Amino acid sequence: MASRMFIRSKSIAFNTLRTYSSSTKLVDVSINDKTGIATVTMQRPPVNSLNLELLTELNGALQDLGSKKIKGAILTSSLKTIFSAGLDILEMYKPKPERASAFWTSLQDTWLTLYSTPYPTVAAINGHSPAGGCLLSLACEYRIMVNNYTIGLNETKLGIVAPFWFVASMKNVISHRESELALTSGRLYKTDEALKVGLIDETAENKDDALAKAEKFFARFDAVNPIARLLTKQELRGETIKELEDRKQEDLDRFVGFLMLPAVQKGLDVYLQALKKKQ
Numbered sequence: 001m002a003s004r005m006f007i008r009s010k011s012i013a014f015n016t017l018r019t020y021s022s023s024t025k026l027v028d029v030s031i032n033d034k035t036g037i038a039t040v041t042m043q044r045p046p047v048n049s050l051n052l053e054l055l056t057e058l059n060g061a062l063q064d065l066g067s068k069k070i071k072g073a074i075l076t077s078s079l080k081t082i083f084s085a086g087l088d089i090l091e092m093y094k095p096k097p098e099r100a101s102a103f104w105t106s107l108q109d110t111w112l113t114l115y116s117t118p119y120p121t122v123a124a125i126n127g128h129s130p131a132g133g134c135l136l137s138l139a140c141e142y143r144i145m146v147n148n149y150t151i152g153l154n155e156t157k158l159g160i161v162a163p164f165w166f167v168a169s170m171k172n173v174i175s176h177r178e179s180e181l182a183l184t185s186g187r188l189y190k191t192d193e194a195l196k197v198g199l200i201d202e203t204a205e206n207k208d209d210a211l212a213k214a215e216k217f218f219a220r221f222d223a224v225n226p227i228a229r230l231l232t233k234q235e236l237r238g239e240t241i242k243e244l245e246d247r248k249q250e251d252l253d254r255f256v257g258f259l260m261l262p263a264v265q266k267g268l269d270v271y272l273q274a275l276k277k278k279q
Protein backbone atom coordinates (compact mmCIF):
# COMPACT_ATOMS: atom_id res chain seq x y z
CA MET A 1 0.00 0.00 0.00
CA ALA A 2 1.44 3.36 -1.09
CA SER A 3 0.63 5.21 2.12
CA ARG A 4 2.32 2.62 4.28
CA MET A 5 5.54 3.76 5.88
CA PHE A 6 8.29 1.30 6.72
CA ILE A 7 10.91 2.13 9.29
CA ARG A 8 13.80 -0.12 10.18
CA SER A 9 15.81 1.16 13.12
CA LYS A 10 18.47 -1.34 14.17
CA SER A 11 20.39 -0.57 17.37
CA ILE A 12 18.79 2.68 18.39
CA ALA A 13 19.67 2.76 22.09
CA PHE A 14 16.31 3.98 23.38
CA ASN A 15 14.23 1.81 21.11
CA THR A 16 16.00 -1.48 20.70
CA LEU A 17 12.85 -3.51 21.25
CA ARG A 18 10.95 -2.04 18.34
CA THR A 19 13.22 -2.70 15.40
CA TYR A 20 10.48 -2.97 12.80
CA SER A 21 7.45 -0.83 12.53
CA SER A 22 4.95 -0.19 9.82
CA SER A 23 2.39 2.47 10.44
CA THR A 24 -0.60 3.55 8.44
CA LYS A 25 -3.05 6.14 9.62
CA LEU A 26 -5.38 3.61 11.18
CA VAL A 27 -3.20 0.59 12.02
CA ASP A 28 0.23 0.45 13.63
CA VAL A 29 2.39 -2.67 13.40
CA SER A 30 5.55 -3.16 15.43
CA ILE A 31 7.69 -6.26 15.74
CA ASN A 32 9.77 -6.74 18.85
CA ASP A 33 13.14 -7.91 17.57
CA LYS A 34 13.96 -9.79 20.79
CA THR A 35 10.72 -11.73 21.19
CA GLY A 36 9.63 -11.91 17.54
CA ILE A 37 6.13 -10.84 18.58
CA ALA A 38 4.20 -8.42 16.39
CA THR A 39 1.71 -5.99 17.86
CA VAL A 40 -1.04 -4.80 15.55
CA THR A 41 -2.77 -1.75 16.99
CA MET A 42 -6.04 -0.33 15.71
CA GLN A 43 -6.02 3.44 16.06
CA ARG A 44 -9.22 5.05 14.80
CA PRO A 45 -10.58 7.36 17.51
CA PRO A 46 -12.98 7.82 19.09
CA VAL A 47 -14.09 4.14 19.19
CA ASN A 48 -12.17 2.13 16.54
CA SER A 49 -15.39 1.55 14.65
CA LEU A 50 -14.58 -0.65 11.68
CA ASN A 51 -15.07 1.25 8.44
CA LEU A 52 -13.85 0.32 4.96
CA GLU A 53 -10.51 2.10 5.40
CA LEU A 54 -9.66 0.59 8.79
CA LEU A 55 -10.60 -2.90 7.61
CA THR A 56 -8.55 -2.55 4.43
CA GLU A 57 -5.49 -1.41 6.35
CA LEU A 58 -5.94 -4.09 9.00
CA ASN A 59 -6.25 -6.84 6.40
CA GLY A 60 -3.14 -5.56 4.59
CA ALA A 61 -1.14 -5.48 7.84
CA LEU A 62 -2.18 -9.03 8.82
CA GLN A 63 -1.34 -10.33 5.35
CA ASP A 64 2.09 -8.62 5.38
CA LEU A 65 2.90 -10.36 8.65
CA GLY A 66 2.32 -13.69 6.95
CA SER A 67 5.52 -13.20 4.98
CA LYS A 68 7.60 -12.37 8.07
CA LYS A 69 9.19 -14.75 10.54
CA ILE A 70 7.22 -13.85 13.63
CA LYS A 71 6.44 -15.84 16.74
CA GLY A 72 2.90 -14.50 16.91
CA ALA A 73 0.77 -11.39 16.59
CA ILE A 74 -1.24 -9.49 19.16
CA LEU A 75 -4.28 -7.53 18.04
CA THR A 76 -5.06 -4.58 20.29
CA SER A 77 -6.22 -0.97 20.40
CA SER A 78 -4.55 2.39 20.98
CA LEU A 79 -7.65 3.66 22.78
CA LYS A 80 -7.85 3.71 26.57
CA THR A 81 -11.25 2.09 27.10
CA ILE A 82 -12.29 0.62 23.76
CA PHE A 83 -10.94 -2.33 21.79
CA SER A 84 -13.41 -1.76 18.95
CA ALA A 85 -17.02 -0.56 18.87
CA GLY A 86 -17.65 -3.02 16.04
CA LEU A 87 -18.74 -2.15 12.56
CA ASP A 88 -19.05 1.53 11.80
CA ILE A 89 -22.81 2.00 11.88
CA LEU A 90 -22.44 4.89 9.46
CA GLU A 91 -21.27 2.36 6.82
CA MET A 92 -24.66 0.66 7.16
CA TYR A 93 -26.92 3.67 7.66
CA LYS A 94 -28.34 4.99 4.37
CA PRO A 95 -25.43 3.48 2.41
CA LYS A 96 -24.60 3.70 -1.29
CA PRO A 97 -24.83 0.09 -2.57
CA GLU A 98 -21.27 0.11 -4.07
CA ARG A 99 -19.74 1.38 -0.84
CA ALA A 100 -21.76 -1.13 1.20
CA SER A 101 -20.48 -3.96 -1.04
CA ALA A 102 -16.86 -2.86 -0.75
CA PHE A 103 -17.26 -2.47 3.00
CA TRP A 104 -18.75 -5.93 3.56
CA THR A 105 -16.21 -7.57 1.25
CA SER A 106 -13.40 -5.97 3.26
CA LEU A 107 -14.92 -7.36 6.48
CA GLN A 108 -15.19 -10.85 4.97
CA ASP A 109 -11.58 -10.65 3.73
CA THR A 110 -10.21 -9.36 7.03
CA TRP A 111 -11.96 -12.14 8.94
CA LEU A 112 -10.69 -14.76 6.47
CA THR A 113 -7.13 -13.48 6.83
CA LEU A 114 -7.25 -13.28 10.62
CA TYR A 115 -9.04 -16.61 11.07
CA SER A 116 -6.43 -18.42 8.99
CA THR A 117 -3.12 -16.71 9.82
CA PRO A 118 -0.10 -19.03 9.68
CA TYR A 119 1.17 -17.38 12.88
CA PRO A 120 -0.49 -17.66 16.33
CA THR A 121 -2.75 -14.75 17.29
CA VAL A 122 -3.91 -13.20 20.54
CA ALA A 123 -6.53 -10.51 21.05
CA ALA A 124 -5.44 -8.23 23.89
CA ILE A 125 -8.88 -6.78 24.53
CA ASN A 126 -8.10 -3.58 26.37
CA GLY A 127 -11.60 -2.12 26.33
CA HIS A 128 -15.18 -2.63 25.23
CA SER A 129 -15.59 -5.07 22.37
CA PRO A 130 -19.16 -5.31 21.09
CA ALA A 131 -20.31 -6.99 17.85
CA GLY A 132 -17.63 -6.63 15.14
CA GLY A 133 -15.04 -6.02 17.89
CA CYS A 134 -16.02 -9.35 19.41
CA LEU A 135 -15.88 -10.95 15.94
CA LEU A 136 -12.27 -9.83 15.45
CA SER A 137 -11.24 -11.20 18.83
CA LEU A 138 -13.07 -14.48 18.15
CA ALA A 139 -10.99 -14.84 14.99
CA CYS A 140 -7.81 -14.80 17.10
CA GLU A 141 -6.58 -18.01 18.73
CA TYR A 142 -6.59 -16.66 22.29
CA ARG A 143 -8.36 -13.82 24.07
CA ILE A 144 -7.07 -11.88 27.07
CA MET A 145 -9.39 -9.17 28.33
CA VAL A 146 -8.84 -6.31 30.74
CA ASN A 147 -11.28 -6.26 33.68
CA ASN A 148 -14.52 -4.27 33.76
CA TYR A 149 -15.30 -4.02 30.07
CA THR A 150 -17.94 -5.70 27.89
CA ILE A 151 -17.84 -8.11 24.97
CA GLY A 152 -20.39 -10.00 22.87
CA LEU A 153 -22.38 -10.25 19.68
CA ASN A 154 -25.18 -7.77 20.41
CA GLU A 155 -26.51 -7.46 16.83
CA THR A 156 -30.14 -8.22 17.74
CA LYS A 157 -30.12 -5.15 20.01
CA LEU A 158 -29.60 -3.07 16.85
CA GLY A 159 -32.36 -4.89 14.97
CA ILE A 160 -29.80 -6.67 12.78
CA VAL A 161 -28.90 -10.31 12.39
CA ALA A 162 -25.45 -11.82 12.91
CA PRO A 163 -24.49 -13.68 9.69
CA PHE A 164 -23.68 -17.40 9.77
CA TRP A 165 -19.92 -16.88 10.04
CA PHE A 166 -20.31 -14.56 13.07
CA VAL A 167 -22.42 -17.29 14.66
CA ALA A 168 -19.92 -19.99 13.70
CA SER A 169 -17.06 -17.93 15.17
CA MET A 170 -18.94 -17.83 18.47
CA LYS A 171 -19.99 -21.49 18.40
CA ASN A 172 -16.40 -22.54 17.76
CA VAL A 173 -15.45 -20.89 21.06
CA ILE A 174 -18.40 -21.29 23.44
CA SER A 175 -21.16 -23.89 23.55
CA HIS A 176 -24.08 -23.98 21.13
CA ARG A 177 -26.48 -23.44 24.05
CA GLU A 178 -24.61 -20.41 25.41
CA SER A 179 -24.32 -18.98 21.87
CA GLU A 180 -28.06 -19.30 21.37
CA LEU A 181 -28.84 -17.58 24.66
CA ALA A 182 -26.28 -14.82 24.02
CA LEU A 183 -27.01 -14.11 20.35
CA THR A 184 -30.79 -14.12 20.52
CA SER A 185 -30.76 -11.65 23.40
CA GLY A 186 -27.80 -9.59 22.11
CA ARG A 187 -25.97 -10.18 25.39
CA LEU A 188 -22.86 -8.23 26.24
CA TYR A 189 -20.77 -10.05 28.86
CA LYS A 190 -18.68 -8.29 31.47
CA THR A 191 -15.04 -9.47 31.54
CA ASP A 192 -15.56 -11.89 34.45
CA GLU A 193 -18.77 -13.28 32.92
CA ALA A 194 -16.99 -13.78 29.58
CA LEU A 195 -14.30 -15.77 31.37
CA LYS A 196 -16.87 -18.02 33.04
CA VAL A 197 -18.43 -19.08 29.71
CA GLY A 198 -15.05 -19.36 27.93
CA LEU A 199 -15.61 -16.44 25.59
CA ILE A 200 -12.25 -15.15 26.76
CA ASP A 201 -9.33 -17.24 28.00
CA GLU A 202 -7.77 -14.96 30.62
CA THR A 203 -8.42 -11.67 32.34
CA ALA A 204 -5.84 -8.93 32.82
CA GLU A 205 -5.40 -5.97 35.16
CA ASN A 206 -4.51 -3.59 32.35
CA LYS A 207 -3.15 -3.52 28.81
CA ASP A 208 0.49 -4.15 29.85
CA ASP A 209 -0.62 -7.18 31.84
CA ALA A 210 -2.58 -8.43 28.80
CA LEU A 211 0.48 -8.01 26.56
CA ALA A 212 2.70 -9.87 29.06
CA LYS A 213 0.16 -12.71 29.25
CA ALA A 214 0.02 -12.87 25.45
CA GLU A 215 3.79 -13.39 25.40
CA LYS A 216 3.36 -16.34 27.77
CA PHE A 217 0.69 -17.82 25.48
CA PHE A 218 3.08 -17.71 22.51
CA ALA A 219 5.76 -19.41 24.63
CA ARG A 220 3.52 -22.51 24.72
CA PHE A 221 4.55 -23.16 21.13
CA ASP A 222 8.30 -23.02 21.78
CA ALA A 223 8.42 -26.80 21.91
CA VAL A 224 5.85 -27.41 19.18
CA ASN A 225 6.65 -28.11 15.55
CA PRO A 226 5.32 -25.03 13.66
CA ILE A 227 4.10 -27.03 10.66
CA ALA A 228 2.25 -29.47 12.89
CA ARG A 229 0.76 -26.50 14.74
CA LEU A 230 -0.41 -24.82 11.54
CA LEU A 231 -1.87 -27.97 10.00
CA THR A 232 -3.78 -28.59 13.22
CA LYS A 233 -5.14 -25.05 13.17
CA GLN A 234 -6.20 -25.52 9.55
CA GLU A 235 -7.90 -28.80 10.43
CA LEU A 236 -9.88 -27.14 13.21
CA ARG A 237 -10.81 -23.97 11.32
CA GLY A 238 -10.92 -25.19 7.71
CA GLU A 239 -14.61 -26.03 7.56
CA THR A 240 -15.72 -22.60 8.82
CA ILE A 241 -13.33 -20.87 6.42
CA LYS A 242 -14.51 -22.92 3.46
CA GLU A 243 -18.13 -22.17 4.22
CA LEU A 244 -17.57 -18.43 3.98
CA GLU A 245 -15.37 -18.81 0.88
CA ASP A 246 -18.08 -20.87 -0.81
CA ARG A 247 -20.90 -18.54 0.23
CA LYS A 248 -19.11 -15.19 -0.02
CA GLN A 249 -21.28 -13.74 -2.78
CA GLU A 250 -24.52 -15.03 -1.25
CA ASP A 251 -23.52 -13.50 2.09
CA LEU A 252 -22.68 -10.17 0.41
CA ASP A 253 -26.01 -10.08 -1.46
CA ARG A 254 -27.89 -10.81 1.75
CA PHE A 255 -26.05 -8.02 3.58
CA VAL A 256 -26.70 -5.40 0.91
CA GLY A 257 -30.31 -6.54 0.47
CA PHE A 258 -30.84 -6.51 4.24
CA LEU A 259 -29.53 -2.94 4.53
CA MET A 260 -31.98 -1.75 1.90
CA LEU A 261 -34.98 -2.81 4.05
CA PRO A 262 -36.76 0.26 5.49
CA ALA A 263 -37.26 -1.53 8.84
CA VAL A 264 -33.51 -2.14 9.14
CA GLN A 265 -32.72 1.50 8.36
CA LYS A 266 -35.31 2.61 10.90
CA GLY A 267 -33.73 0.36 13.54
CA LEU A 268 -30.25 1.74 12.82
CA ASP A 269 -31.60 5.29 12.96
CA VAL A 270 -33.10 4.70 16.40
CA TYR A 271 -29.89 3.04 17.64
CA LEU A 272 -27.70 5.89 16.35
CA GLN A 273 -29.93 8.52 17.97
CA ALA A 274 -29.77 6.62 21.26
CA LEU A 275 -25.96 6.48 21.06
CA LYS A 276 -25.77 10.21 20.51
CA LYS A 277 -28.30 11.04 23.28
CA LYS A 278 -26.20 9.05 25.74
CA GLN A 279 -24.03 12.07 26.51
Ligand SMILES: CCCCCCCCCC/C=C/CC(=O)SCCNC(=O)CCNC(=O)[C@H](O)C(C)(C)COP(=O)(O)OP(=O)(O)OC[C@H]1O[C@@H](n2cnc3c(N)ncnc32)[C@H](O)[C@@H]1OP(=O)(O)O
Pocket residue numbers: 046047049081082084085086087088089090128130131132133154155158160161162163254255258275276278279
Ligand atom coordinates in the same frame (compact mmCIF):
# COMPACT_ATOMS: atom_id res chain seq x y z
C1 LIG B 1 -31.22 -13.46 7.20
C2 LIG B 1 -30.61 -12.14 7.34
C3 LIG B 1 -29.18 -12.05 6.91
C4 LIG B 1 -28.59 -10.81 7.49
C5 LIG B 1 -27.42 -10.31 6.76
C6 LIG B 1 -27.08 -8.89 7.20
C7 LIG B 1 -26.44 -8.85 8.53
C8 LIG B 1 -25.89 -7.52 8.95
C9 LIG B 1 -24.99 -7.72 10.09
C10 LIG B 1 -24.21 -6.52 10.44
C11 LIG B 1 -23.34 -6.76 11.60
C12 LIG B 1 -22.96 -5.79 12.40
C13 LIG B 1 -22.07 -5.98 13.53
C14 LIG B 1 -21.67 -4.69 14.23
O1 LIG B 1 -20.55 -4.55 14.60
S1 LIG B 1 -22.81 -3.45 14.40
C15 LIG B 1 -22.09 -2.27 15.50
C16 LIG B 1 -22.41 -2.64 16.90
N1 LIG B 1 -21.74 -1.76 17.83
C17 LIG B 1 -22.32 -1.33 18.93
O2 LIG B 1 -23.44 -1.63 19.22
C18 LIG B 1 -21.48 -0.43 19.79
C19 LIG B 1 -22.08 0.91 19.92
N2 LIG B 1 -21.23 1.77 20.74
C20 LIG B 1 -21.20 1.72 22.08
O3 LIG B 1 -21.82 0.91 22.73
C21 LIG B 1 -20.32 2.71 22.76
O4 LIG B 1 -20.02 3.73 21.84
C22 LIG B 1 -18.99 2.14 23.30
C23 LIG B 1 -18.24 1.35 22.27
C24 LIG B 1 -19.28 1.27 24.55
C25 LIG B 1 -18.09 3.33 23.75
O5 LIG B 1 -18.80 4.15 24.66
P1 LIG B 1 -18.26 5.62 24.97
O6 LIG B 1 -19.17 6.19 26.01
O7 LIG B 1 -16.82 5.58 25.27
O8 LIG B 1 -18.38 6.41 23.59
P2 LIG B 1 -19.71 7.01 22.91
O9 LIG B 1 -20.80 6.04 23.02
O10 LIG B 1 -19.94 8.37 23.43
O11 LIG B 1 -19.25 7.06 21.39
C26 LIG B 1 -18.38 8.08 20.90
C27 LIG B 1 -18.81 8.43 19.48
O12 LIG B 1 -18.65 7.26 18.66
C28 LIG B 1 -19.91 6.95 18.03
N3 LIG B 1 -19.99 5.48 17.88
C29 LIG B 1 -19.98 4.55 18.83
N4 LIG B 1 -20.02 3.31 18.34
C30 LIG B 1 -20.12 3.47 17.00
C31 LIG B 1 -20.21 2.56 15.91
N5 LIG B 1 -20.21 1.23 16.08
N6 LIG B 1 -20.27 3.06 14.67
C32 LIG B 1 -20.26 4.39 14.45
N7 LIG B 1 -20.17 5.31 15.46
C33 LIG B 1 -20.09 4.86 16.70
C34 LIG B 1 -20.96 7.50 18.99
O13 LIG B 1 -22.16 7.71 18.32
C35 LIG B 1 -20.30 8.79 19.40
O14 LIG B 1 -20.44 9.71 18.33
P3 LIG B 1 -20.64 11.27 18.59
O15 LIG B 1 -19.40 11.72 19.30
O16 LIG B 1 -20.81 11.86 17.23
O17 LIG B 1 -21.88 11.41 19.44
